[in-house]
Amino acid sequence: xxxxxxxxxxxxxxxxxxxxxxxxxxxxxxxxxxxxxxxxxxxxxxxxxxxxxxxxxxxxxxxxxxxxxxxxxxxxxxxxxxxxxxxxxxxxxxxxxxxxxxxxxxxxxxxxxxxxxxxxxxxxxxxxxxxxxxxxxxxxxxxxxxxxxxxxxxxxxxxxxxxxxxxxxxxxxxxxxxxxxxxxxxxxxxxxxxxxxxxxxxxxxxxxxxxxxxxxxxxxxxxxxxxxxxxxxxxxxxxxxxxxxxxxxxxxxxxxxxxxxxxxxxxxxxxxxxxxxxxxxxxxxxxxxxxxxxxxxxxxxxxxxxxxxxxxxxxxxxxxxxxxxxxxxxxxxxxxxxxxxxxxxxxxxxxxxxxxxxxxxxxxxxxxxxxxxxxxxxxxxxxxxxxxxxxxxxxxxxxxxxxxxxxxxxxxxxxxxxxxxxxxxxxxxxxxxxxxxxxxxxxxxxxxxxxxxxxxxxxxxxxxxxxxxxxxxxxxxxxxxxxxxxxxxxxxxxxxxxxxxxxxxxxxxxxxxxxxxxxxxxxxxxxxxxxxxxxxxxxxxxxxxxxxxxxxxxxxxxxxxxxxxxxxxxxxxxxxxxxxxxxxxxxxxxxxxxxxxxxxxxxxxxxxxxxxxxxxxxxxxxxxxxxxxxxxxxxxxxxxxxxxxxxxxxxxxxxxxxxxxxxxxxxxxxxxxxxxxxxxxxxxxxxxxxxxxxxxxxxxxxxxxxxxxxxxxxxxxxxxxxxxxxxxxxxxxxxxxxxxxxxxxxxxxxxxxxxxxxxxxxxxxxxxxxxxxxxxxxxxxxxxxxxxxxxxxxxxxxxxxxxxxxxxxxxxxxxxxxxxxxxxxxxxxxxxxxxxxxxxxxxxx
Amino acid sequence: xxxxxxxxxxxxxxxxxxxxxxxxxxxxxxxxxxxxxxxxxxxxxxxxxxxxxxxxxxxxxxxxxxxxxxxxxxxxxxxxxxxxxxxxxxxxxxxxxxxxxxxxxxxxxxxx
Numbered sequence: 001x002x003x004x005x006x007x008x009x010x011x012x013x014x015x016x017x018x019x020x021x022x023x024x025x026x027x028x029x030x031x032x033x034x035x036x037x038x039x040x041x042x043x044x045x046x047x048x049x050x051x052x053x054x055x056x057x058x059x060x061x062x063x064x065x066x067x068x069x070x071x072x073x074x075x076x077x078x079x080x081x082x083x084x085x086x087x088x089x090x091x092x093x094x095x096x097x098x099x100x101x102x103x104x105x106x107x108x109x110x111x112x113x114x115x116x117x118x119x120x121x122x123x124x125x126x127x128x129x130x131x132x133x134x135x136x137x138x139x140x141x142x143x144x145x146x147x148x149x150x151x152x153x154x155x156x157x158x159x160x161x162x163x164x165x166x167x168x169x170x171x172x173x174x175x176x177x178x179x180x181x182x183x184x185x186x187x188x189x190x191x192x193x194x195x196x197x198x199x200x201x202x203x204x205x206x207x208x209x210x211x212x213x214x215x216x217x218x219x220x221x222x223x224x225x226x227x228x229x230x231x232x233x234x235x236x237x238x239x240x241x242x243x244x245x246x247x248x249x250x251x252x253x254x255x256x257x258x259x260x261x262x263x264x265x266x267x268x269x270x271x272x273x274x275x276x277x278x279x280x281x282x283x284x285x286x287x288x289x290x291x292x293x294x295x296x297x298x299x300x301x302x303x304x305x306x307x308x309x310x311x312x313x314x315x316x317x318x319x320x321x322x323x324x325x326x327x328x329x330x331x332x333x334x335x336x337x338x339x340x341x342x343x344x345x346x347x348x349x350x351x352x353x354x355x356x357x358x359x360x361x362x363x364x365x366x367x368x369x370x371x372x373x374x375x376x377x378x379x380x381x382x383x384x385x386x387x388x389x390x391x392x393x394x395x396x397x398x399x400x401x402x403x404x405x406x407x408x409x410x411x412x413x414x415x416x417x418x419x420x421x422x423x424x425x426x427x428x429x430x431x432x433x434x435x436x437x438x439x440x441x442x443x444x445x446x447x448x449x450x451x452x453x454x455x456x457x458x459x460x461x462x463x464x465x466x467x468x469x470x471x472x473x474x475x476x477x478x479x480x481x482x483x484x485x486x487x488x489x490x491x492x493x494x495x496x497x498x499x500x501x502x503x504x505x506x507x508x509x510x511x512x513x514x515x516x517x518x519x520x521x522x523x524x525x526x527x528x529x530x531x532x533x534x535x536x537x538x539x540x541x542x543x544x545x546x547x548x549x550x551x552x553x554x555x556x557x558x559x560x561x562x563x564x565x566x567x568x569x570x571x572x573x574x575x576x577x578x579x580x581x582x583x584x585x586x587x588x589x590x591x592x593x594x595x596x597x598x599x600x601x602x603x604x605x606x607x608x609x610x611x612x613x614x615x616x617x618x619x620x621x622x623x624x625x626x627x628x629x630x631x632x633x634x635x636x637x638x639x640x641x642x643x644x645x646x647x648x649x650x651x652x653x654x655x656x657x658x659x660x661x662x663x664x665x666x667x668x669x670x671x672x673x674x675x676x677x678x679x680x681x682x683x684x685x686x687x688x689x690x691x692x693x694x695x696x697x698x699x700x701x702x703x704x705x706x707x708x709x710x711x712x713x714x715x716x717x718x719x720x721x722x723x724x725x726x727x728x729x730x731x732x733x734x735x736x737x738x739x740x741x742x743x744x745x746x747x748x749x750x751x752x753x754x755x756x757x758x759x760x761x762x763x764x765x766x767x768x769x770x771x772x773x774x775x776x777x778x779x780x781x782x783x784x785x786x787x788x789x790x791x792x793x794x795x796x797x798x799x800x801x802x803x804x805x806x807x808x809x810x811x812x813x814x815x816x817x818x819x820x821x822x823x824x825x826x827x828x829x830x831x832x833x834x835x836x837x838x839x840x841x842x843x844x845x
Numbered sequence: 846x847x848x849x850x851x852x853x854x855x856x857x858x859x860x861x862x863x864x865x866x867x868x869x870x871x872x873x874x875x876x877x878x879x880x881x882x883x884x885x886x887x888x889x890x891x892x893x894x895x896x897x898x899x900x901x902x903x904x905x906x907x908x909x910x911x912x913x914x915x916x917x918x919x920x921x922x923x924x925x926x927x928x929x930x931x932x933x934x935x936x937x938x939x940x941x942x943x944x945x946x947x948x949x950x951x952x953x954x955x956x957x
Contacts, residue, residue, distance in 0.1 A: 310867065328949065
């Protein structure tokens with residue numbers, strides 16, 4: 001990055017400013033598109049790719065309906081059908097639903113918050129490439145006939161290598177985990193951007209409600225995904241190396257997988273619902289011509305919903321033999337989750353009742369949402385009642401329920417949003433000749449397909465069967481369901497044709513065709529790469545903006561940063577709660593690094609898939625090296641002090657403040673990491689108390705002195721990081737402290753590796769040994785990443801990127817090593833406590 | 846009156862109420878599992894669960910009382926009032942949620 005600075009910023013006319021900014025922010029032509037990091041470009045790619053996977057997943061659903069249209073059909077054999085329904089569910093949830101909300105978040109959030117981009121554009125691009133490559137691996141497997149075939153939730157022991165010996169399950173475990181890396185990176189990015197990169201003056205109470213929804217959703221993702229990532233790693237480790245986490249014959253427990261999966265799976269429904277509710281809360285006031293009713297109540301409701309959605313994962317496991325008392329509180333929780341959902345529904349209805357609604361195509365889809373989602377919600381409450389669930393479990397009633405919930409929560413608002421924001425995306429308004437029949441075909445086809453599944457489910461038809469006997473009542477219901485599926489598909493095809501027609505023939509529009517009052521309309525449409533020519537100052541709620549007056553003013557550069565300087569991609573960072581501007585954030589330019597890093601990550605995943613473990617290890621090191629390389633050009637290699645940002649305000653660059661985005665990003669990354677660690681500890685304790693074949697035949701033992709030395713070394717490393725920070729802040733050389741920390745970390749890694757080798761019982765013989773090895777492995781991994789932090793510190797010190805004013809690198813290292821020391825002490829302490837815990841088991845009756 | 850920014854740490858208070866609900870749920874579920882595994886008597890188990898639930902209700906009640914008795918600091922402006930209101934209502938909602946989801950379970954058979 002250029003370190004010189006121009007004496008005065010370049011100002012000009014609106015057109016001149018546009019040209020200057022476009023030159024700095026635009027993605028290059030041709031192959032340079034692969035280097036894009038801009039949120040508008042990446043957001044569109046996410047959305048387009050998600051639609052491709054939606055189409056593939058939809059076709060798979062249609063194939064399943066063809067098979068089930070008649071009894072004893074010979075259209076598909078068992079194996080093909082298993083792959084088809086597994087990939088239908090996996091694709092629509094992991095490759096369509098979640099990436100779609102990420103794409104919408106990437107595309108819309110910065111625009112609605114009045115900033116120029118996300119906090120970490122390269123991470124956005126890396127997330128997209130990981131998603132694309134992970135999804136491609138799954139799709140290629142489908143074409144090759146080795147797709148996952150054990151159901152979208154991969155229950156053990158069916159997915160263990162005893163019952164699924166090929167690579168089908170490995171493809172799911174590795175491919176989905178790869179995609180989840182993308183989800184986690186974006187979740188951290190969304191949180192930091194919403195908290196730190198809003199328009200100046202946009203305090204939390206002025207934030208558009210969409211911002212609250214995205215913030216809560218991203219926080220949920222940070223906590224929801226780690227249990228599944230852990231479960232996938234443990235199951236893959238069991239399949240690849242024989243560590244028996246889920247094998248009851250060796251002290252594992254198949255139900256542990258269900259716990260880890262549903263700790264992710266249930267909140268995932270709300271992770272999909274909440275952004276769509278944010279979209280509805282944005283669109284409904286526009287079409288009702290009145291502000292949203294109950295803004296504060298909605299904020300309370302979504303916070304409550306986020307928490308309660310985590311606490312009811314067991315309602316997917318009502319039939320596994322859990323005692324009545326525990327069933328009861330999960331049942332009550334599953335019923336009460338309807339309350340915060342209802343608060344939102346009533347707020348939307350009240351908004352419509354207060355206003356003067358105008359009917360338009362997006363409103364049709366809102367109507368579709370209300371009717372389907374309410375049905376799905378009510379059948380959800382039915383399934384929350386244990387006796388009913390016992391009857392309906394694993395029948396088509398459940399299939400009908402979750403299609404109503406997911407389509408109600410996702411498909412209808414999504415299509416409404418597509419029509420609503422397409423003018424922003426394309427600069428053209430809709431040609432509605434096809435929109436109306438498309439909607440009615442989708443709505444009628446959807447209800448015909450899935451409503452009848454309730455009935456066939458109540459008649460006893462189980463899920464996941466590829467043929468069925470001509471049982472009284474099943475036949476015509478299945479046939480009509482399949483017909484409905486085709487009607488719905490014709491509707492979706494019409495939507496595609498309609499959208500193409502709009503892009504080609506739609507009437508050009510300048511800005512704000514809906515007379516909306518949110519910030520994304522206060523920019524040129526389609527959006528420019530820099531989003532806003534200057535950043536707005538917000539003095540009212542940001543969903544009540546006078547767009548017609550604000551937009552020209554921003555285009556003329558009358559807001560903040562209405563100029564260019566030094567070729568920098570500049571935006572502002574604000575105080576978390578008040579929105580007071582506090583730092584000038586300089587974002588990185590387009591680069592191929594995210595693409596290369598994702599390619600190497602994909603190579604590591606593929607090497608693991610084909611069991612080339614040394615190659616996988618090598619590629620993982622390359623990925624780590626590339627991440628260190630990312631950091632080398634970040635920030636500034638000199639101190640700048642305060643720089644003018646417009647409107648008479650001067651602010652320091654983000655490299656010279658305490659609350660820079662990377663600091664918050666690491667905090668939330670550690671929240672995700674801590675959730676994974678907590679899930680691992682939960683797994684250990686769960687196996688201890690619930691798994692069969694405990695205690696193991698061999699008495700567990702650990703080398704106590706070596707374990708204590710390891711813990712001590714981790715704390716000395718953390719102290720070394722603190723020493724380096726103090727030294728640099730005091731103007732002294734920190735290299736000696738960094739060297740000390742690196743040396744003791746190496747010692748800790750060596751000691752823990754020896755401990756892994758000495759685990760008794762052997763990790764392949766009993767789950768106790770396997771869990772001890774997993775805990776030790778966690779410590780080694782984190783100490784290893786700590787070494788990368790220290791290596792990066794050395795390199796950036798040498799390059800002049802760290803100074804007594806620019807301490808963010810050393811602060812990040814301190815935070816990481818503190819975390820490593822604390823979790824290391826807990827992990828090693830738990831392994832040391834295992835013999836005692838096993839002894840306590842002897843007290844069982 | 847000039848307005849001070851609400852300190853960023855106050856955002857954690859938004860999670861306080863339902864964080865307590867999560868804590869109550871995990872504690873009750875864990876206690877129940879341990880009690881059933883080690884064949885505690887039904888009365889002992891019920892007492893332990895009751896104490897755990899009550900402790901969390903008292904904690905939320907205490908937090909709510911502290912908040913309800915203290916009006917929002919005017920120096921923190923509309924943002925302070927907004928967060929105060931949201932925190933208060935999340936506490937109240939969490940109290941009701943604990944009571945509704947965990948309370949009646951004490952009446953059920955313990956380990957069957």
